[in-house]
Amino acid sequence: MTRRFAVAVALLMLGVGGASAADIRIGYLSLRDDPRDRADVAYTNIQIAPPDDPLTGAQLGLLDAKVVADAVGDSFALDPQQAVDAADAVAKAKAMAAGGERFVVLDLPDELVDQLATAVKDEKLTLINATAHADFLRDRCDANLLHTAASDRMEADALVQFLRLHNWTKVLVLEGPLPRDKVIAAAFKAAADRMKLSITDTRTVTLSRTPDAQENNDTLLVTGGVDYDVVFVADSEGEYGRYLPYATQLPRPVIGTAGLVPQEWHWSWDRDGATQVTSRFLKLTDHRREMTAADWSTWIAVRAVFNAYARAPGAPDPDKVDAYLRSDKLRLDGSKGFALNFRPWDGQLRQPVLLATENAVIAVPPLPGFEHATNDLDTLGEDEPEHKCL
Numbered sequence: 001m002t003r004r005f006a007v008a009v010a011l012l013m014l015g016v017g018g019a020s021a022a023d024i025r026i027g028y029l030s031l032r033d034d035p036r037d038r039a040d041v042a043y044t045n046i047q048i049a050p051p052d053d054p055l056t057g058a059q060l061g062l063l064d065a066k067v068v069a070d071a072v073g074d075s076f077a078l079d080p081q082q083a084v085d086a087a088d089a090v091a092k093a094k095a096m097a098a099g100g101e102r103f104v105v106l107d108l109p110d111e112l113v114d115q116l117a118t119a120v121k122d123e124k125l126t127l128i129n130a131t132a133h134a135d136f137l138r139d140r141c142d143a144n145l146l147h148t149a150a151s152d153r154m155e156a157d158a159l160v161q162f163l164r165l166h167n168w169t170k171v172l173v174l175e176g177p178l179p180r181d182k183v184i185a186a187a188f189k190a191a192a193d194r195m196k197l198s199i200t201d202t203r204t205v206t207l208s209r210t211p212d213a214q215e216n217n218d219t220l221l222v223t224g225g226v227d228y229d230v231v232f233v234a235d236s237e238g239e240y241g242r243y244l245p246y247a248t249q250l251p252r253p254v255i256g257t258a259g260l261v262p263q264e265w266h267w268s269w270d271r272d273g274a275t276q277v278t279s280r281f282l283k284l285t286d287h288r289r290e291m292t293a294a295d296w297s298t299w300i301a302v303r304a305v306f307n308a309y310a311r312a313p314g315a316p317d318p319d320k321v322d323a324y325l326r327s328d329k330l331r332l333d334g335s336k337g338f339a340l341n342f343r344p345w346d347g348q349l350r351q352p353v354l355l356a357t358e359n360a361v362i363a364v365p366p367l368p369g370f371e372h373a374t375n376d377l378d379t380l381g382e383d384e385p386e387h388k389c390l
Helices: 003-013 055-072 086-098 110-119 135-139 152-166 179-194 211-216 274-284 293-311 318-325
Strands: 023-031 075-083 103-107 126-129 145-147 170-175 198-204 230-234 254-256 261-263 354-356 361-363
Touching: 023 055, 023 086, 023 293, 055 075, 055 274, 055 293, 075 086, 075 293, 086 110, 103 293, 110 126, 110 135, 126 293, 135 145, 152 179, 152 254, 152 261, 152 354, 170 179, 179 198, 179 230, 274 293, 293 318
Parallel strands: 023 075, 023 103, 103 126, 126 145, 170 198, 170 230, 230 254
Antiparallel strands: 261 354, 354 361
């Protein structure tokens, strides 16, 4: 028995398939000067959300892939490229397809993901959106687009399950002036409506620093004159929301983009093998920063691709790999306690959502009591019966 055959048999016994040797390149496309990465939002020069590069998460996924790939003679490589605008992103994606890269992980804003998916729909490409959360991207039903980033609705449903479990049914909604803030608030209201929570009022806050605006945005005034069990804040830039906890008129919890925050990952999560993932990430970054939600999403995107290459019957044929990636046979370990795969109706990765404070995970929906006929993870986000293609 050859060493390669013996290794392949051992891997098969562990559930890793026996694809023939192949040189596999995974594309990675981000945007230079991505507006989401601005570090100077706070006028006081405080970095509200210090910038990070989720390419590091994809690189960790590549290291994981090599453990298996090296054993059977395969070769995995990552091809990271940055686009300067939408046209350049399309050109780079088409060049990746021409070079044989079937799968491309995207770290791009919502609108750019939408434009790219439409522009390359006739290419042999599978795009994996890792950092854009807008629900409309899932409602496009693009055949070439999958999502490892949790949708806005998934994150909202996670919060609403937590509120319903605690019987906190009256919610004051505060939303910022940005389009993104309105989208986040709308997703939460849809989730709250499904679970019969009461939105007692919706109030708009601004980031203006004029004396009049600062007085109108006083947290005691903004949260006064109405009853509520909890305050939901949709402030995508984080400038206003950071002042809300412990400053509301009523002594109530703050959730949303501040306080208790829904996200794909948090560095303090310490179950289901999570500490191994975060420790490997820390080692990869020389302990410069913790693993973020975006890092997890790019990490799991790369893991999904190499998992499909390792297990798909007929691999390394990219069509067979793509079919397996989208099938219910896919089982990903994301260190969150569930086997993960992609929903067939919208391409969204089924996954738990962590509800975390600054330094602790408080709950991980889907929570006990929230059950689904086929998969409890489908209690988060648009379920198949309510899903409609735009």
